[in-house]
Amino acid sequence: AQSVTQPDIHIxxxxxxxxxxxxxxxxxxxxxxxWYVQSPGQGLQLLLKYFSGDTLVQGIKGFEAEFKxxxxxxxxxxxxxxxxxxxxxxCAVGADSSASKIIFGxxxxxxxxP
Amino acid sequence: DVKVxxxxxxxxxxxxxKVFLECVQDMDHENMFWYRQDPGxxxxxxxxxxDVKMKEKGDIPEGYSVSREKKERFSLILESASTxxxxxxxxxxxxxxxxxxxxxxxxxxxLTVV
Numbered sequence: 180a181q182s183v184t185q186p187d188i189h190i191x192x193x194x195x196x197x198x199x200x201x202x203x204x205x206x207x208x209x210x211x212x213x214w215y216v217q218s219p220g221q222g223l224q225l226l227l228k229y230f231s232g233d234t235l236v237q238g239i240k241g242f243e244a245e246f247k248x249x250x251x252x253x254x255x256x257x258x259x260x261x262x263x264x265x266x267x268x269x270c271a272v273g274a275d276s277s278a279s280k281i282i283f284g285x286x287x288x289x290x291x292x293p
Numbered sequence: 294d295v296k297v298x299x300x301x302x303x304x305x306x307x308x309x310x311k312v313f314l315e316c317v318q319d320m321d322h323e324n325m326f327w328y329r330q331d332p333g334x335x336x337x338x339x340x341x342x343x344d345v346k347m348k349e350k351g352d353i354p355e356g357y358s359v360s361r362e363k364k365e366r367f368s369l370i371l372e373s374a375s376t377x378x379x380x381x382x383x384x385x386x387x388x389x390x391x392x393x394x395x396x397x398x399x400x401x402x403x404l405t406v407v
Contacts, residue, residue: 222398273392
C-alpha cells in the first residue's frame with residue numbers, strides 16, 4: 180500500500196529566502212506524485228504533478244519539485260519565497276492500481292518572516 | 294476554470310441531527326470525492342464516486358453516507374451527527390479514472406457539532 184510522509188509540521192522562512200519542503204513516499208512502482216497548496220480557509224490547489232518523464236517538474240507560482248527514486252522523495256522547492264506563499268502544503272501519492280487511492284500527507288504549514 | 298462549489302461554508306449542528314453537505318461541479322467530471330481534513334492528519338477519504346449512482350467507501354466511511362443522483366452533484370450525509378464529526382469537509386472532482394489527472398477541490402465546509 181502506498182503512503183506519504185511530510186516530516187516537517189511547520190516551517191518558517193524569511194521573505195526572499197529559498198524554500199524546500201520535504202516529502203517521502205512509499206510505493207512499489209512509479210507513483211503519481213502531487214503537491215497541493217491550501218491558503219487559509221480555502222480548498223486545495225494543484226501546484227504540480229509528476230508521473231513520468233523529466234524528474235524535475237515545474238509548477239505554478241514559481242515552484243518546482245524533483246522526483247528522486249533512490250530516495251523515495253519528491254521535495255518541493257522555490258528559490259525565493261514571497262509573503263503570499265504562506266499556506267499549508269500537501270504532498271500526495273496515487274497508484275494506478277486504484278483510481279480512488281490518492282493518499283495525502285499530513286501537511287507542512289509555511290510561515291513567512293518579513 | 295473548473296469550479297467545485299460547496300454550498301455551505303460554515304454549519305453548526307446539534308448532536309443527533311441529520312446533516313447534508315452539498316457539492317456541485319461544473320466540468321462534467323465523472324469522479325467525485327468527499328474528504329475530511331483534521332489538523333495533523335491531512336486529508337482522509339470518506340467516499341468516492343466514479344460515476345452517477347456509483348460509490349466506493351474510502352478510509353473512514355463510518356457514520357457517513359453519500360448520494361450521487363446526478364453527475365454534477367455529490368452529497369455527503371451524516372445520518373446522526375456526533376461531536377467527533379466536527380471537522381472541515383472537502384469535496385473534489387476529477388475527469389475520468391486516471392489517477393494522474395488533477396483533482397479539483399471546493400473551498401470546504403466547516404462543520405461544528407455541539
